[in-house]
Amino acid sequence: MATEEMQAESSDAALLDFLSSLADYTPTIPDELAEHYLSSSGFQCPDIRVTRLVSVATQKFIAEIAADALQYCKMRQSVSSKERKERGPSVKEKKLVMTTEDLATALREYGVNFKRQEYFADSPSAGINLPSKDKGDE
Amino acid sequence: MSGLESVRSNKDEFGRAVAKIAVAQIGESVGFQSFQNTAAETLADIAIRYISDLAKAAQFYTNVARRTECNVFDVILALEDMVPGGVCLDASQPLSNSTALREIMKYVEYAEEVPFARPLPHFPVPKKRTLAPSFAQLGEEPPGPHIPAWLPAFPDPHTYRSTPVWNEMKSDLTADKLEQARQRRRAERSLISLHQRLSSTGDGISGSRALFPASSFEIPQAVSREQESMLSKMQDAEGTQGKGKGKRSTASHNPFLSPPLPPGAREVSPVSFRPLKEILAKKDSFEQQRSLSLLDAFAPVLNAVNIPSKDAEPSKDTRKSSVLDAKDRPPVFLTFDFGRKAHSKAMAAQLSLGARTQNLRKGKGKAVLQEEDKDEKKKRAEQILAQADDRVDDVNS
Numbered sequence: 299m300a301t302e303e304m305q306a307e308s309s310d311a312a313l314l315d316f317l318s319s320l321a322d323y324t325p326t327i328p329d330e331l332a333e334h335y336l337s338s339s340g341f342q343c344p345d346i347r348v349t350r351l352v353s354v355a356t357q358k359f360i361a362e363i364a365a366d367a368l369q370y371c372k373m374r375q376s377v378s379s380k381e382r383k384e385r386g387p388s389v390k391e392k393k394l395v396m397t398t399e400d401l402a403t404a405l406r407e408y409g410v411n412f413k414r415q416e417y418f419a420d421s422p423s424a425g426i427n428l429p430s431k432d433k434g435d436e
Numbered sequence: 437m438s439g440l441e442s443v444r445s446n447k448d449e450f451g452r453a454v455a456k457i458a459v460a461q462i463g464e465s466v467g468f469q470s471f472q473n474t475a476a477e478t479l480a481d482i483a484i485r486y487i488s489d490l491a492k493a494a495q496f497y498t499n500v501a502r503r504t505e506c507n508v509f510d511v512i513l514a515l516e517d518m519v520p521g522g523v524c525l526d527a528s529q530p531l532s533n534s535t536a537l538r539e540i541m542k543y544v545e546y547a548e549e550v551p552f553a554r555p556l557p558h559f560p561v562p563k564k565r566t567l568a569p570s571f572a573q574l575g576e577e578p579p580g581p582h583i584p585a586w587l588p589a590f591p592d593p594h595t596y597r598s599t600p601v602w603n604e605m606k607s608d609l610t611a612d613k614l615e616q617a618r619q620r621r622r623a624e625r626s627l628i629s630l631h632q633r634l635s636s637t638g639d640g641i642s643g644s645r646a647l648f649p650a651s652s653f654e655i656p657q658a659v660s661r662e663q664e665s666m667l668s669k670m671q672d673a674e675g676t677q678g679k680g681k682g683k684r685s686t687a688s689h690n691p692f693l694s695p696p697l698p699p700g701a702r703e704v705s706p707v708s709f710r711p712l713k714e715i716l717a718k719k720d721s722f723e724q725q726r727s728l729s730l731l732d733a734f735a736p737v738l739n740a741v742n743i744p745s746k747d748a749e750p751s752k753d754t755r756k757s758s759v760l761d762a763k764d765r766p767p768v769f770l771t772f773d774f775g776r777k778a779h780s781k782a783m784a785a786q787l788s789l790g791a792r793t794q795n796l797r798k799g800k801g802k803a804v805l806q807e808e809d810k811d812e813k814k815k816r817a818e819q820i821l822a823q824a825d826d827r828v829d830d831v832n833s
Contacts, residue, residue, distance in 0.1 A: 309532035316541050317508065323544060326465070327458045327483070328552040334451055334559060335484055341491035343506040351511055351540070352494075355518075356486050358543045360459055360479060364466040367475075371468075394469045401475045405482075412478060 320350045327353040366404035367396055374400070450559060455480040458552060465550045490514050512537050624828055627821070634817055737768060737789050780822040787815050 329346065332353040336343075343349060371394055402412040419425060459479045460471055493514035498506045515536040531537075568588035571578045578585055593599060773781055 305533070312541070313508075313532040313537070316537075316544070319544065324549060324551040326461050326550045326552060327487075328454065328556050330556040330558055331451060331454050331458065332487060335487045336491040339488045339491035340495045341506055342495075342504065345508075348506065348508050348511055351508065352487060352490050354544060355490065355511075355515055355536075355540055356483055357462060358540055358547075359486055359518075360462050360483050361466055361543075361547065363479065363482070364463045364468065368467050394467060396463060396468045396471045396475045398472055398475045398478065401478060410482065414474075 317347050317351075320347045320354070323350065323354070325350060325353040325357050327357055329353065332356070363401075363404050363408065364396070366407065367400040368394065370400040370403050371396065447560075452477075452480055452484070454556065455483050457554070459483055461550055461553060465548055486518070490518060493517050515540070620828075627824055627828060631821060634814075634821065734768075734785075734789070737766075777826055780819060780826055783815060783819040783822055787812060787819060 329349055332349050375392055398414055405412045456476050460476055494506050494510040497510040497513045509531050512531050512534055516534055519536045570586050571589050572585040574589050576589055
């Protein structure tokens with residue numbers, strides 16, 4: 299019981315410290331934006347630290363998704379070994395672009411189904427007769 | 437985009453744009469160098485949705501705890517709901533032990549602080565509405581005792597009812613015409629005074645000069661009076677008063693309708709036929725020119741021509757004129773005009789011919805030339821006046 303109380307006190311102290319540190323921290327998501335969407339959803343809080351907590355939480359969430367997408371992007375880059383042979387040492391200089399494909403794959407783990415039309419065809423029979431035609435991304 | 441319910445709203449574009457920028461900055465801090473547009477927009481939508489869900493959950497917990505203002509603990513509880521695969525909290529453990537919170541604390545510690553790129557105003561900016569003025573502000577009395585004065589005033593009746601637009605410009609046509617006549621008279625008077633000034637420099641026959649200005653004054657006045665009488669006749673259809681006035685005015689003032697004077701009642705200067713050269717030598721008066729005949733208008737031509745003219749009267753032979761041979765003669769253009777404009781045209785012709793005579797008479801003395809110059813200048817001025825006169829007469833008619 300005593301340990302639990304001590305634990306509780308320490309965690310409370312940690313929380314207090316964290317909150318005070320939040321006052322100095324500037325999250326990437328601006329306060330005005332967070333306040334706008336919080337107020338439109340009914341969230342009322344005069345304390346700026348609570349708002350900052352929300353924006354920090356969102357920032358962490360987005361950063362996790364972006365990191366996962368980056369992983370997929372790098373995986374795609376390192377797959378093609380043929381390119382490595384062609385270009386030699388200059389393979390790693392490719393730009394890191396977040397594509398919708400990478401994002402869709404990353405979001406699937408978070409429970410968000412982000413599916414896009416792969417290609418647009420004029421009619422159901424288009425592209426069948428030409429076997430050499432690849433499925434182009436649109 | 438089947439998973440996300442992203443409804444495009446026009447009002448929210450600013451918020452979305454700001455979220456897009458924030459998300460791109462987060463991605464940049466993670467390691468990405470560029471974004472696909474669709475990917476950035478999607479991620480911005482997700483961020484906005486996340487904030488909204490957090491807010492909803494936190495507010496729910498607040499309301500459940502019989503409060504209206506949110507707490508940090510409400511937010512922690514909401515976070516516990518949102519974290520994917522998060523550890524469920526026991527009732528025994530204090531909230532500050534929550535894993536979600538700890539994870540966030542770790543994130544704050546280790547992640548770089550990347551502030552937002554641009555300064556933002558507090559949005560949404562409220563629109564300033566101009567309220568309708570109340571009865572008290574306008575100083576109007578509200579119709580009826582049941583309406584308090586602090587309520588906004590009723591709109592003006594012309595906004596909902598078609599009130600007649602009255603035309604206050606029921607113009608007095610007759611008054612306008614009188615005014616017009618008055619202005620014309622003023623113009624005539626000024627012109628006549630100009631005539632007088634020009635003619636006063638010449639000697640002329642004193643009698644004729646005395647006559648003419650007087651008559652010239654009288655005539656326009658008579659004309660104007662005649663106009664007035666006619667107008668008064670038109671104006672007063674009713675009553676014999678107007679008519680009587682008109683009759684009286686015409687009878688007494690119009691010299692054209694007045695009975696002729698008995699002979700000898702007025703002194704009239706005798707008409708004298710002077711030789712043309714004498715007339716030309718002196719500075720002509722405007723009135724004298726009027727009494728000259730048509731042939732006299734061509735006098736300079738005849739003077740220039742050395743050959744005695746075949747059609748000329750024998751009296752012309754007495755005049756000292758140098759006439760050129762037939763082959764050297766300048767051609768004579770005859771135009772026949774009648775009416776008022778004949779005189780002004782004759783003057784113009786005279787002037788133009790006078791210029792030619794100057795060229796022919798180069799050899800003669802300077803004094804003669806100077807005199808003729810003055811004559812021509814005079815003639816030019818008189819010609820302009822004659823034209824103006826014609827125009828005034830036109831206006832009058």
